[in-house]
Amino acid sequence: MRIRGLDFLRGIAIIGVLFRHSDMSNVIVMAGGYGVDLFFVLSGFLVAGLLFKEYQARGNSNIGRFLIRRGFKIYPAFYICLIATVLLDAYYFCRPQPTSSIISEAFFIQNYRTGVRFHTWSLGVEEQFYFFLAFFVLAAIKFKWIENVKAMLFTIITFILIIFCLRLNFSFKHLHNPVPIFASHLKADGLFMGVLLAYIWNFKPELITKWQQNKISLFVLATLLILPAFVLLPESFFMETIGFNLMHFGFALLIILVCDKSNEAFVLKNPYLKYIPLAVCFIGVNSYSIYLWHLLVKDVLYETMKTPNVNSVLFFTSAIVMGVLSALIIENQFMKIADRYFPRPTSLKVSSTSNNAE
DSSP states (O other): OOOOOHHHHHHHHHHHHHHHHSSSHHHHHHHHHHHHHHHHHHHHHHHHHHHHHHHHHHHOOOOOHHHHHHHHHHHHHHHHHHHHHHHHHHSSSSSSOHHHHHHHHTTHHHHSSOSSSSSGGHHHHHHHHHHHHHHHHHHHHHHTTTHHHHHHHHHHHHHHHHHHHHHHHHHHHHSSSSSOOHHHHHTHHHHHHHHHHHHHHHHHHHHHHHHHHHHHHHHHHHHHHGGGGGTSTSSHHHIIIHHHHHHHHHHHHHHHTOOOOHHHHHHHTTTSSHHHHHHHHHHHHHHHHHHHHHHHHHHHHHHHSSSSSHHHHHHHHHHHHHHHHHHHIHHHHHHOOOOHOOOOOOOGGGGGTTOOOO
């Protein structure tokens, strides 16, 4: 069962990224890059939720099947996009990519080394995280502390704090010369925030129910936590350190809100409200493929139009259309193969937190 609210957040995230990489200049553009951080929290929540839900249903988690299904979702569309990018760079843009950059992309280490397109650093962070998460959950099951709530919460929060401290040290060293932060050991705390929420969701659901009863307070707090992203520069010391963590917490609160079915029902039954959210949800469903292709689409538009600026409406429309086509032709078809040969357990096919995470 899909939760439209999660698709809506995905849609907001990818729209923010498109704004960030457009030729516009406004407050949304400044904050749009944090759509990647929203993706991180969503991914941690959804993917960890799959593993936790399977453990609760079956007393174990099939890590092999989990990684294979992740591969079917991530790799085909990614590698086809990578091949298309390398070929266009060489024969259309006349700027062949160095072999080292192609290798970095191919092995998902582009967040530590120079890749082919800079936006794929986030895919490197997520891919490395998935393997870490799989073995973390495997170890938690093997040593029988996955149901020890205090131990699991302490461990996950410790991961978040360690990454925060590492990023704090890195940012302090570059205080007067800020540099982009792409490394997993400096950026994966957003993913772990999602894992933290997924663990509470599955092992302490009464807390989620209690929080959902205070919708207004939850929304106000989430707004306050996210607000600095629209006020402070992304390269500011605050935003590169504690600002990220406050924002991740705000995103987690938004996830709790949108997963409340009563909120979704209120929006969808209102004829004046429902169409825009549904359009954003549609974009969210196809957000991975849109993210993959959007910068290549922009480069083609630049080259075709021979102009230093690309009309933003044309960029948004072209990127979304290309992403939707990629999702239909590549991503969805390979997931059908995964469903045929590596199906998820029947008991999980209607999981409230699945939402096409695999």
